[in-house]
Amino acid sequence: MKETIQLTSLEPSDDLAPFVESFWMIENPSDEDEELSTFPDGGIDLYFFHNTQYPLHISLVGLETDSKLGSMPKHSILLGVRLKILAAEYLLSTSVADILNDRITLENGFAGIQLSDLENFNAFCEKLSQYFSAQLTGPIDSRKKRMSELIYQSHGAITVTEIAEEANWSSRQINRYFNKWLGLPLKSYCDIVRFRHSFDSLKAGELFPKEGFNDQSHYIKLIKKYSSLTPKQLAQNENDRFVQLYSQD
Template sequence: MKYREIEPNGFLNNFVKCFWFYETTTEIQHTILPDGYFDFIAEFENDNLTTVKLTGIWTKPKEIQISKNTKLLAIRFKLLAIEYIFKKEIKSILDATVNLSFSFWNIDKYKSDEFERFITEISNNLDTSIKHLKQIDNRKLKLFDFVYEQKIKTVAEISKKVFWSSRQINRYFQTQFGIRLKEFLNIVRCNATYEEISNGNLNPNAEYFDQAHFIKEIKKYTGVTPKELSQNKNDRFLQLSKMDEA
């Protein structure tokens, strides 16, 4: 398995977590863990484009089977992108995926080994698209910055900081993403532990009350204990495997 990721520069960083490339020469089964993002993925088998899809937000582990000789060109998006770049909601594909046309964003013009070209051209197109947007709600920019950077931990604190009521925030999350902000915060917090777990640190950080709470939350979103995650037999948990490859 080969994996690479490149983070964007400038204002695009508010919408895109990273561009990523994945390759396997053997058939492999992975478990995708909730991480607080959604992905745009172009899948190639034997260098032929076979699928273009958009994932929803994962709130539970997802088992996937990847065929041999598969390459993926992909973009990991922050939630703000669904409203301002895709101009739609994503709640209808919560814990699911939707197939897109091969011509979406002209993906069918790329070859499976053109990751750098993919990054450059899609970045330029997204930058141009963002420049033509109407004014972006500054409350939402601040909200997602607080969440992804884990600067603020609770819905009440975020509400005060962005001057947006908790009720309105949760209505926005339910309408756009199909989940409440509190659950999303829990998913982001869980995702932040994956690197420590991959390094063998099975003790909870300050974000969890105690060891029992840590194990319960990790198992809720991954289906297994922190110890099982850390072992990551046969590269089962893709996010942890990616950390080893990066």
């Protein structure tokens, strides 16, 4: 990881685990902007950004299907929460289909977060956790819960047919749900989750995962699709700019 970039993360409580993957914070305390690349990871993100130009800027980021090159401005801090697929319906009550590969700005005051809340990461996580817990007012559809569990437990290495049978929910209904709430079909989402899970192997110096892929050519094709790089190039993590590779611990 870049010595100037500081990364912190925290897992959610058990009751939020079906909807929240993690809370996280990235800081750049240096006098220079830092170049960072991001890749599709299957997460819906809430961003809470602060620097001298933007005292508090809140945005909702939809799922991504392409790699992006950006930068972390000097003397800035970015706190966020990475949400799982069911969060769109049950925590946000908002479809993110229209912001696939895009984002929208949210009004300041979302979830009661103020600028002062960005000064303490643990307090920030607790405040957001309380807000999210308050959104869970009704029962969760058992079919949707099982579908989500299967996707994440298998790291995306599962077919639409298998999910449909296990969740007792038709493939057509599942894809309708994904397109409505997330903006892409289930198979595409599973491919992104598989791509993201391969980071563990790449960090260990393994250019072909032990599980999740039938052959190496298929694996290389998927890596190139979502990163525009070969597994070897991705594993080299040139200039430590691939932030998600060192955020998987």
